[in-house]
Amino acid sequence: AALLAGVIGTVAGLASGYLGDWTDRIVMxxxxxxxxxxxxxLALAVVGFVGSGLGYVILVIGITGWVxxxxxxxxxxxxxxxxxxxxxxxxxxxxxxAIMRRHLLPNVMAPLATIGTLHIAxxxxxxxxxxxxxxxxxxxxxxxxxxLSDGQLYLGTSWWIAVFPGIALMLTSLSINIxxxxxRDVADPKAYRR
Numbered sequence: 243a244a245l246l247a248g249v250i251g252t253v254a255g256l257a258s259g260y261l262g263d264w265t266d267r268i269v270m271x272x273x274x275x276x277x278x279x280x281x282x283x284l285a286l287a288v289v290g291f292v293g294s295g296l297g298y299v300i301l302v303i304g305i306t307g308w309v310x311x312x313x314x315x316x317x318x319x320x321x322x323x324x325x326x327x328x329x330x331x332x333x334x335x336x337x338x339x340a341i342m343r344r345h346l347l348p349n350v351m352a353p354l355a356t357i358g359t360l361h362i363a364x365x366x367x368x369x370x371x372x373x374x375x376x377x378x379x380x381x382x383x384x385x386x387x388x389x390l391s392d393g394q395l396y397l398g399t400s401w402w403i404a405v406f407p408g409i410a411l412m413l414t415s416l417s418i419n420i421x422x423x424x425x426r427d428v429a430d431p432k433a434y435r436r
Contacts, residue, residue, distance in 0.1 A: 243365040246304030248358050251311020252350070256342045258312065259319025266316070273309045281306045282371055289377045296379045299372055303365045311357055318350045352425075359422035363415040370411055386411040 258269040276284070288302045322328060323346070331341050366386075372378035373387030381388060386407045393404025 243300045243303035243307065243369075244358055244361040246300065247307035247361060247365075248311050248354060250304070251308035252315050252347070252354060254308065255312040255315025255350075256319055256346060259316040260323055260338065260342055260346060269312065270316070273312055276306070276309050282368060285368060285372060286375070286377060289372055294372075294377050294380065296383070299369055299378050303368050306368075307361050307365065310361065311354065314353050314357055315350050318353060319346050322346055322349055356422050356426045359418055359425055363418035363422070366418070367411070367415055 254269050254273075258266045284306050285302045288305075289298055292298055292302075319342075328341060328345055331345055336344075369378055370385060370387035370390070373385040374391045375387075376391065378387055379385055389407035390404050390411075393400075393407065396403050
């Protein structure tokens with residue numbers, strides 16, 4: 243799901259930031275419309291409409307998560323497109339697609355890696371939320387959200403059935419977020435020195 247969101251968001255952000263004009267306006271208005279709806283509510287509506295299953299959950303989480311990638315890539319590309327190496331590539335006749343692929347994409351990989359790790363944690367929580375509500379993967383597949391849903395019936399007598407999957411979910415998402423913060427510090431060490 244994070245990979246799908248990253249690919250969609252990167253392509254949209256590169257096109258929006260580099261081409262500008264009407265492409266930028268269209269992509270950013272679509273992003274604004276999607277941001278107007280909470281991601282989990284949008285995921286609930288889509289999964290409720292098309293049905294549950296692992297493929298649908300991955301697709302829905304991927305499609306609802308592309309906006310953060312697109313906005314970060316767009317802002318990076320807006321600052322990079324006026325730099326000398328892009329101007330010189332344009333001057334010697336390099337096409338727009340080649341400039342985006344060879345010159346701009348490698349320069350936005352560090353922020354993409356950071357956002358990707360943070361999006362993995364939110365995708366795990368979103369899948370657990372959908373599975374908890376019975377709209378995620380089928381009940382036969384073991385998920386943390388399904389375990390929490392099943393375990394809530396036994397909280398009075400066997401509390402550990404729900405507590406340990408919740409702790410595992412929390413520790414996993416916390417670990418991934420700490421990894422994302424560390425990647426951000428490595429990608430831009432000057433911004434975080436005191």
